[in-house]
Amino acid sequence: MLEVAGLVKAYPGGDQVLRGVSLTVKATEVVFVIGPSGAGKSTLIRCINRLVEPDAGSVRLDGVEITRLTGAELRRARRHMAMIFQEFNLVERLTVMENVLSGRLGYVGLWQAWRRRFPPEDVELAFETLKRVGLSGFENKRADELSGGQRQRVGIARALVQRPKILLVDEPTSSLDPKTSEAVMALITRLAAEEQIPALINIHDVPLARQFAQRILGLNQGVFVFEGTPEDLTPAVLDLIYAGAGEELTSALGALSVSDTGV
């Protein structure tokens, strides 16, 4: 179970991105976070595994307070929080197998990692996981040879071989076409269910969230403004979640039409 309470984050010289965010993800629950660009969705996920340092607040995974960990303890905690990225973030010049096995880096020694000599059970797990994401036979292909959908499947496999206690998923489909997006989202939610692990998924695609979510949280300007089921997502609620978004674009279009008529 993941418990986040009162999370605050401001980047140097900027406004607060997170202004006291609290949420709970229970044992096998899949929670979607929707909200406009800049609402703080990515920062929220990165504060949980401390890729970004939160300024205040608490993050607890199965009772362990993450925000106070340092060094080896923090790295051990990160093994249990597998992350899936918007831009896939595969190491492009490594093979598919190396990318998947890098999910085991927190468990093996430096020398083994350097020699690419992972324990047989890790290699077996990697083969098995590649099969589950539909990429059997791709082991020795280089990551930069794959299509977007295939790359994200490798990203999912890398996350799964960590044997995590939770999946942290940051906009997994924004770099993919609609059909591939749906397949990838179906895969993530199915695997989370099979592994019986919870997932926290950022997404900007509302129909996709509706389709796959059990519970949806709406983030706007660093605070949650909505919590509910897909059925609760009425047009009025969406207006609330996306309030302020696109204002710059609207005003820019307004300025354009004024100058057009002014010639």
Place this chain on the structure above:
Amino acid sequence: MRAWRRFSPLQTALRLLARLGAAVVLLWALRGMDIRWEFVSDSPAQMGDLLGRMFPPDWAFAGEVVDPLVQTINIATVGTILAVLLSIPVAFLAARNTTFNRATYALGRLVMSVSRSVDSLIWALIFIIVVGPGSLAGALAVGVRSIGFVSKLFAEGIEEIDRGQVEAIVATGAGRFKVLLYGIVPQIRPVFAGVCIYRWDINIRESTVLGIVGAGGIGFVLNTAILGLEWSRVGLILLVILGVVVVSEALSAYFRKRVA
């Protein structure tokens, strides 16, 4: 009728003044050089005479050039490998995204500029004092001289990596060195390979002259031939150097294209 001028009258005057200034500096420098114009007027004849003595080259001397030539290539190769090994830690210190703190960054930059600001002939003179004359001094000179160039380009390669790939490895719970091995090294490998080959071909050229100060290689034979006024040998040696430089540059260009 609308007038248009690229420069205002003031700008035109300033530009004229700048050109005059450049001409004055040139004349002043020429005066300071103390040129003997009777020698200059004689130079075309001297050049013709020299070329006449060099050709035909002394082909029979070719057998004695082979060993110094191989030595020259070895100096360049050993020197380059030495430079690469020493440059790897320097580059990680001198790259903003991998250095530990400001002091280590400054240290990396310092090593770089010390290496670059001293010419390889001067490094050779220093190493001849330390390890005695010969090709070891040459290889050390080439190696130390190359650190600045190699580590600077390595550091630039390190600074240009994709943060996302590194972030993904950090997120798995990997420590500092595993992140280096899996997130950073794969990304900089092509840059490293290209820089190594490029510097090797520069070092072939550098190594050809090191023998003049006694640091081994074909430069020593060249110097001996010049001092002995054996111009047909000089002609042969120059041809051989030209050939080696052309071949090494072609090889370097070919392999750099392959790793890119």
